[in-house]
Amino acid sequence: ETGVTQSPTHLIKTRGQQVTLRCSSQSGHNTVSWYQQALGQGPQFIFQYYREEENGRGNFPPRFSGLQFPNYSSELNVNALELDDSALYLCASSPTENYGYTFGSGTRLTVV
């Protein structure tokens, strides 16, 4: 098992820019979810992909978008970055929709 790998680990962007975060799911996992975690807060659900289709979406604006690829890796894109987007972005994969998630170590995004 290779676990869940996220890249980059840290990123600094300027307000208004766009960012792409990447996630390599654990082998055999076809479900991936993305979460935003602000400092001192719990993870907030952004969206989930199951076999390349969006399977659920949380209360985030359309400038947050994602993709899941045939090899089940995925990416999170955020356009028009705002200061409040500064957070830890967590990717989590699972072998099915209703099973425990394996989390990556996250990407720490800072918007200045």
Place this chain on the structure above:
Amino acid sequence: GQQVMQIPQYQHVQEGEDFTTYCNSSTTLSNIQWYKQRPGGHPVFLIQLVKSGEVKKQKRLTFQFGEAKKNSSLHITATQTTDVGTYFCHGNQFYFGTGTSLTVIP
């Protein structure tokens, strides 16, 4: 979106004391998962409960799922400093609870 509340928000205990966190949902849950997040780390999956009234144990940790499948609890017996972290429940596929931050005083 759905809200899954946890109480207490914070808990400080002396090492060796017991600890319990409670998770309450406004809707019936198909399953509930528990995660632990150490300071500076990422959530780590502990367990999943599926059946009404289910009880599972992992060493000093006991997990319960309510009969109505709307609440759950995690109980730690005789806490150790390694138990420090935030404990989250996760219900209905997408949403985390608000979390309980546990501090263990040596």
